[in-house]
Amino acid sequence: MAFESLSDRLQGAVEKMGKKGKIQEADLKEMMREVRLALLEADVNFKVVKDFVKRVNERALNSEVLQSLSPAQQVVKIVNDELTDLMGGEQVGLNYADNGVTVIMMAGLQGAGKTTTVGKLANLIREQDKRKPLLVAGDVYRPAAINQLQTIGQQLDLPVFSLGTDANPVEIAKQAVAKAEAEGYDTVFIDTAGRLQIDEALMTELKNIKQTVNPDEILLTVDAMSGQEAANVAKTFNEDLDITGVVLTKIDGDSRGGAALSIVSVTGQPIKFTGTGEKLSEIEKFYPDRMANRILGMGDMMTLIEKAQAEFDEQEAERMAEKMKANTFDFNDFLKQMDQMNKLGPLEDIMKMIPGLNKLGGLDQLNIDPKEMARTKAIILSMTPYERENPDDISQSRRRRIAKGSATDLTMVNRLIKQFKQTRDMMSSMTNGNFGQLQNIFGG
Ligand code: GDP
Numbered sequence: 483m484a485f486e487s488l489s490d491r492l493q494g495a496v497e498k499m500g501k502k503g504k505i506q507e508a509d510l511k512e513m514m515r516e517v518r519l520a521l522l523e524a525d526v527n528f529k530v531v532k533d534f535v536k537r538v539n540e541r542a543l544n545s546e547v548l549q550s551l552s553p554a555q556q557v558v559k560i561v562n563d564e565l566t567d568l569m570g571g572e573q574v575g576l577n578y579a580d581n582g583v584t585v586i587m588m589a590g591l592q593g594a595g596k597t598t599t600v601g602k603l604a605n606l607i608r609e610q611d612k613r614k615p616l617l618v619a620g621d622v623y624r625p626a627a628i629n630q631l632q633t634i635g636q637q638l639d640l641p642v643f644s645l646g647t648d649a650n651p652v653e654i655a656k657q658a659v660a661k662a663e664a665e666g667y668d669t670v671f672i673d674t675a676g677r678l679q680i681d682e683a684l685m686t687e688l689k690n691i692k693q694t695v696n697p698d699e700i701l702l703t704v705d706a707m708s709g710q711e712a713a714n715v716a717k718t719f720n721e722d723l724d725i726t727g728v729v730l731t732k733i734d735g736d737s738r739g740g741a742a743l744s745i746v747s748v749t750g751q752p753i754k755f756t757g758t759g760e761k762l763s764e765i766e767k768f769y770p771d772r773m774a775n776r777i778l779g780m781g782d783m784m785t786l787i788e789k790a791q792a793e794f795d796e797q798e799a800e801r802m803a804e805k806m807k808a809n810t811f812d813f814n815d816f817l818k819q820m821d822q823m824n825k826l827g828p829l830e831d832i833m834k835m836i837p838g839l840n841k842l843g844g845l846d847q848l849n850i851d852p853k854e855m856a857r858t859k860a861i862i863l864s865m866t867p868y869e870r871e872n873p874d875d876i877s878q879s880r881r882r883r884i885a886k887g888s889a890t891d892l893t894m895v896n897r898l899i900k901q902f903k904q905t906r907d908m909m910s911s912m913t914n915g916n917f918g919q920l921q922n923i924f925g926g
Contacts, residue, residue, distance in 0.1 A: 488739045489777050491520035492561070496778075499554040507543075513557060514539050525709035525740030530568070530747050538564050562774050568743055569770035574752040576607065577726060579698045583662045584613075584669045587655075587695070589688055589719055590703035592676035595731035595757055597627060599703050600671045601634035602765040603729070603755065607669060608640070616667040618658040619644035620651045620691070621675040631673055638762060641667070651675065651687055655695045672697070680715065685722045692723060700725045701754065706733045706741045713744035720749045730768070731757030742773065809910040813862050813870035816902060820859060857890055861898050864888040873902055 495516035499509055514535050521531040541560045578584045586603075590596045604615035617635050619642060621627035628644050635642035643658045655672050662670045674691065677684045692700065702725045704712040712730070719725055728745055733756045745753060753768045802819070805811045862870065864887030869876050876884070876899060885895045 488520055488524040491523065492517065492778055495520065496554055496558050499557065505553040509553075510539070510542055510557070517561065521743065524738040524743065527710045527713055527740070527744040527748060530744050533747075534564060534568060558778060562778055565743070565774035565777060566771045568747060569768075569773055570746040570752045571770055573767055573769045574727065574754055575767070576611075576754065577698050578611075578613075578669070583659055583667065584699070585659060585672065585695050585697040586669060586699040586701060587672045587674065587688075587691060587697040588701055588703060589674055589723060589725065590676055591680070591705075591715060592624070592678050594676065594703040594705045595729075596676055596703045597621070597630050597634065597673050598760070598762070599701075599729050599731060599755075599757060599765070600631065600673045601638055601640070601762050602757065603701075604640050604669070604671050605638045605762060606755075606765055613669045614667050615640060615669040615671055616658065616662045616665075617642045618654060618670055618672045620654050620658075620672045622647045622649060622651055622654070623675045627673070627675075634762065652690045652694050655691045659695050680718050688723055699727060701727050701729055702751075703729045703731055704741065704745070706730050706739075706756075707735045709738060709740040710744050712741035713748040716745050716749045716751070720751055725749070725751055727752050727754040729753075729755045729757065729765075733757065734759045734764070739777065806906075806909045809906060811906045811909065813865060813873055813902065814867075817859065817862050817870075820855065857888070857894065858898055860888040861885075861890055861895055873899060873906070 495513050498516075499505060499513050517538065518531055518535045521534065522528070526534075538557075538560050541564070542557055545556065545560070576584075576586070588596045588600055600617055604613075604617055607613040608615055617631055617640055619628040619631045621631075625647055628647065632642050632644070634640075643654075643661055645654050645657065651674065658670055658672065662668070672691065672695070674688060675684065691697075700723055702716055702719050702723075704716055706712060708715070716725070716728055728749070728751055730742055730745070730753050733742070742753060742756075745751075753770075756766050756768050758764045758766055798818075802811070802815060805815055861884060864884045865876070869880060869884070881895045881899070882892055885892045888895075
């Protein structure tokens with residue numbers, strides 16, 4: 483996941499300072515040095531880093547940080563605010579036309595993820611904004627591009643407009659908009675050609691398309707893995723085309739985060755979405771504050787909650803919460819939760835979004851083994867309905883039967899039941915407002 487080493491370094495810097503009750507100006511200076519190095523290492527643009535550190539430093543010196551009782555937390559807050567600002571401050575949504583067809587033109591270098599993003603975005607707005615999109619195959623130079631878009635259209639059950647590889651992209655765009663108007667589509671996504679590098683011919687073509695269809699959005703797709711080079715690419719595209727926003731793809735890769743942190747200040751344009759994987763569902767709206775929280779290891783509960791909301795049935799979730807609170811969570815619930823969790827994505831990723839959890843050292847070593855999950859499931863499935871509902875009432879002889887039934891052994895069954903009870907009790911005390919240790923984790 484992007485930002486990992488940046489988070490580690492920033493958290494390291496904070497922790498170092500967090501141990502001190504009161505801090506001196508020299509401590510602050512040392513911390514700023516660490517922050518600067520962390521950002522440079524994350525491949526953030528040099529000038530952006532310089533301005534950033536200057537702002538944080540000024541704010542820290544001007545505020546009461548040095549006198550305060552929790553200086554580390556105050557500095558963290560300042561760094562957090564400034565990171566949020568650096569990434570644009572607010573979430574910026576798509577710019578839909580007030581009436582008529584909204585035209586969204588995509589731009590970007592080859593391989594940045596343009597075609598994939600067309601599909602992801604169209605699918606997202608169909609679901610979230612109840613839009614009716616039409617995808618347009620405007621990349622006529624790479625023959626595979628049209629097929630690729632058509633395949634994506636089929637997978638998502640979205641219509642694709644194409645005039646083949648012989649037509650002129652400007653003409654394609656024009657006809658596509660006319661078709662949308664005639665047939666009741668309200669949003670047109672124009673996939674355009676990319677090049678390995680920016681060149682005149684590419685820009686001229688994009689400008690011509692722009693002039694002809696007058697897009698409501700020109701979204702630039704850039705690959706987060708290319709670090710601050712992504713910011714340079716964005717800058718050039720913006721100068722030539724006046725883009726209206728950026729989609730930062732592949733932030734699931736091991737990029738260092740420099741792109742997200744440089745793009746907004748280098749281009750003045752917002753990052754509107756991020757691509758988080760190859761699957762067509764893997765796109766998220768970009769929230770600068772949540773990303774800042776994630777970078778600082780403060781978790782990203784909002785994204786987690788939203789993801790969960792999309793998957794969970796609300797009543798069911800409430801029922802679960804009540805059960806956790808009342809400490810009556812049983813193995814049936816556990817089984818359901820396991821299935822739900824599987825839908826949310828890899829457990830390691832989920833855990834990183836939970837505040838505090840990512841600071842409980844060793845998470846990186848936590849390999850959640852699918853085989854282990856399968857064994858756990860087998861054990862629970864070998865329990866009788868009575869046993870699943872009454873985890874406290876599973877005798878030794880029952881445990882032996884369960885072990886046999888699930889082709890595991892007594893030790894595994896014992897361990898699962900023990901861990902289950904511990905987790906259940908912990909959840910009960912947490913949902914009752916007693917966060918105990920967790921509350922103190924962040925510098926406390
Ligand atoms: P285009 O040339 O700009 O149209 O790029 P494509 O849409 O063909 O994407 C290039 C490659 O990047 C494909 O293999 C995609 O599956 C992959 N890709 C696109 N977006 C993402 C993303 O957010 N994460 C990951 N891991 N891969 C992506």
